[in-house]
Amino acid sequence: MLSHQNSSGKVVNMFDVLQYSFIQNALLAGTCVAVVAAIAGYFMIVRGLTFAGHALPNIGFAGAAGAVLLGIDPVIGLYVFTIGAAISIGLLGKEANERDTSIGIIMTFALGLGILFLSLYFGYAERVYSILFGQIVGISQADVVISGISSLLTLGIFLLLFRPLLFSSFDPEVAEARGVPIRLLAMIFLILIAITVSLSVQVVGALLVFTLLVGPAATASRIVQRPLWAIVIAILLGVSYTWLGIFFAANSNWPVSFYIATLSFGIYLPVRLLSPLWIGRRARRSAKEIYA
Amino acid sequence: MARETQDPVSEPVITLEHVRIQFGKRTILDDVSLTVNEGEFIVVLGPNGAGKSTLLKLLLGLLKPNAGSIHVLGKPPRRGNNAIGYAPQHRQLEADLALRARDVVGFGLDGNRWGTGMPSARRKAIIDKALLEVDAFAFADAPIGQLSGGEQQRLLIAQALLANPRLLLLDEPLANLDISHEQEIVALVAKVCRTRNVAVMLVAHDINPLLPVVDRVLYIARGHTAIGPTDEVITSSTLSQLYGSPVEVVQALDRVFVVGAET
Numbered sequence: 001m002l003s004h005q006n007s008s009g010k011v012v013n014m015f016d017v018l019q020y021s022f023i024q025n026a027l028l029a030g031t032c033v034a035v036v037a038a039i040a041g042y043f044m045i046v047r048g049l050t051f052a053g054h055a056l057p058n059i060g061f062a063g064a065a066g067a068v069l070l071g072i073d074p075v076i077g078l079y080v081f082t083i084g085a086a087i088s089i090g091l092l093g094k095e096a097n098e099r100d101t102s103i104g105i106i107m108t109f110a111l112g113l114g115i116l117f118l119s120l121y122f123g124y125a126e127r128v129y130s131i132l133f134g135q136i137v138g139i140s141q142a143d144v145v146i147s148g149i150s151s152l153l154t155l156g157i158f159l160l161l162f163r164p165l166l167f168s169s170f171d172p173e174v175a176e177a178r179g180v181p182i183r184l185l186a187m188i189f190l191i192l193i194a195i196t197v198s199l200s201v202q203v204v205g206a207l208l209v210f211t212l213l214v215g216p217a218a219t220a221s222r223i224v225q226r227p228l229w230a231i232v233i234a235i236l237l238g239v240s241y242t243w244l245g246i247f248f249a250a251n252s253n254w255p256v257s258f259y260i261a262t263l264s265f266g267i268y269l270p271v272r273l274l275s276p277l278w279i280g281r282r283a284r285r286s287a288k289e290i291y292a
Numbered sequence: 293m294a295r296e297t298q299d300p301v302s303e304p305v306i307t308l309e310h311v312r313i314q315f316g317k318r319t320i321l322d323d324v325s326l327t328v329n330e331g332e333f334i335v336v337l338g339p340n341g342a343g344k345s346t347l348l349k350l351l352l353g354l355l356k357p358n359a360g361s362i363h364v365l366g367k368p369p370r371r372g373n374n375a376i377g378y379a380p381q382h383r384q385l386e387a388d389l390a391l392r393a394r395d396v397v398g399f400g401l402d403g404n405r406w407g408t409g410m411p412s413a414r415r416k417a418i419i420d421k422a423l424l425e426v427d428a429f430a431f432a433d434a435p436i437g438q439l440s441g442g443e444q445q446r447l448l449i450a451q452a453l454l455a456n457p458r459l460l461l462l463d464e465p466l467a468n469l470d471i472s473h474e475q476e477i478v479a480l481v482a483k484v485c486r487t488r489n490v491a492v493m494l495v496a497h498d499i500n501p502l503l504p505v506v507d508r509v510l511y512i513a514r515g516h517t518a519i520g521p522t523d524e525v526i527t528s529s530t531l532s533q534l535y536g537s538p539v540e541v542v543q544a545l546d547r548v549f550v551v552g553a554e555t
Contacts, residue, residue, distance in 0.1 A: 046389060160406055167403030170391065173380040174451070177352040178404045179372020221390035225435040228408065230390035279435055 032151035034238035041217030057206035062114030086194035134205030215264035311360035338512035377452030400454030442473035
């Protein structure tokens with residue numbers, strides 16, 4: 001699908017692919033999404049909401065399939081279903097365990113609907129498959145502008161809510177006592193996640209959103225302990241995965257999502273295995289040195 | 293042991309008059325009246341579900357009473373009151389949160405403000421001072437999930453102290469601590485109470501570790517309360533009356549044991 005080889009079947013120069021406008025569009029849109037997904041992922045981990053990061057894209061897929069059946073833009077169906085599901089999850093509230101069970105049941109119901117919609121649709125639902133597997137190289141200039149603006153807005157809201165959101169994620173009771181509107185924040189956060197998911201789906205596809213959303217943030221959280229630094233590193237990781245993924249895909253026949261997911265896993269695994277070597281010990285030792 | 297009551301001229305920190313709160317048909321607190329003065333160390337005792345945490349939530353303005361009036365420093369309770377420091381019942385934190393001890397303490401300073409905040413020398417100095425006050429400076433930069441229950445409890449107290457409160461509400465800070473850590477936290481809270489002259493309401497299950505420091509005991513059972521010095525409240529007659537069934541208080545080895553009550 002994505003080979004850019006000359007007539008003799010050889011790539012002339014790996015970096016030549018960067019001249020194509022569709023690759024440039026992919027890089028721009030991918031960067032915007034990777035930045036927002038990384039910051040969203042950090043908060044999802046702190047709030048214990050990573051499962052919603054898996055469920056929302058699948059629910060979004062059902063929305064996209066429904067939209068195709070009705071003959072409207074699947075991206076609209078994607079947003080309607082993810083935001084609707086986010087609000088439902090917000091209303092469920094309460095305990096994480098109980099919430100995850102409810103999210104799982106909503107998700108499977110949505111997937112069932114999605115499969116029904118697909119089976120009722122006669123024709124090749126290409127746009128629905130692109131929702132499932134990603135369509136980053138098919139992104140138009142207009143799509144880039146839209147995802148750029150949406151990403152900037154989402155990023156701005158995340159930065160504005162930063163401290164109360166972190167405070168209420170860590171300790172909702174004290175935050176509420178200190179006057180933080182925790183219920184409102186929880187709802188706004190879920191809607192931001194729904195928007196982030198819908199943006200990410202267009203890059204990596206519903207099945208692999210988790211890699212951009214939670215992968216970089218989970219890895220970064222094991223490298224540094226300072227919240228802002230963890231977010232900065234998560235952004236750097238997410239953007240690197242996306243750029244490398246697009247670059248490798250452009251020079252091979254394999255899909256972008258595969259490369260992004262593989263990079264995310266390939267970096268997370270050693271960090272996860274080796275992080276006990278530095279988490280904790282370093283901080284205490286350095287503190288003792290201050291005392292000495 | 294118990295100190296003399298505070299200067300009667302100073303305004304009480306807490307006043308409850310005929311307070312009643314019920315959840316549905318269940319009455320949690322019924323006709324509760326009490327006064328807490330500046331710098332007093334009050335230990336709140338009672339069986340599970342008696343309304344100890346509910347009382348704290350009333351003071352924080354998180355719940356409204358069904359009847360009666362509550363005043364905190366002369367005003368009705370409201371959320372976001374910086375005069376109250378609050379550390380709720382503690383849960384064990386996940387190990388891989390990217391949050392350091394000093395970040396948790398920092399929430400007490402500006403966690404309720406919008407934006408990301410800018411690091412500043414002044415902010416760091418305030419947080420360092422709070423960490424030193426609770427003897428937590430040595431693990432200031434350690435990830436929160438790596439700390440023990442006692443260490444995390446110190447941080448929550450430091451966080452609660454950051455806004456210079458006049459009233460400190462601590463919900464079961466001694467839960468899940470071994471004896472030596474229990475004593476450390478009790479000594480810390482007593483020091484804070486005396487040096488800052490802040491009133492403390494500490495919810496506990498066992499009075500014994502707190503006997504050396506407590507001014508008055510507030511005992512809650514079956515919706516009713518008894519408040520006073522330990523040796524007046526933790527007695528067979530007072531507790532039997534409160535529980536409505538025979539309760540025996542036994543003193544042995546400088547410790548107090550309550551027999552016959554489900555504590």
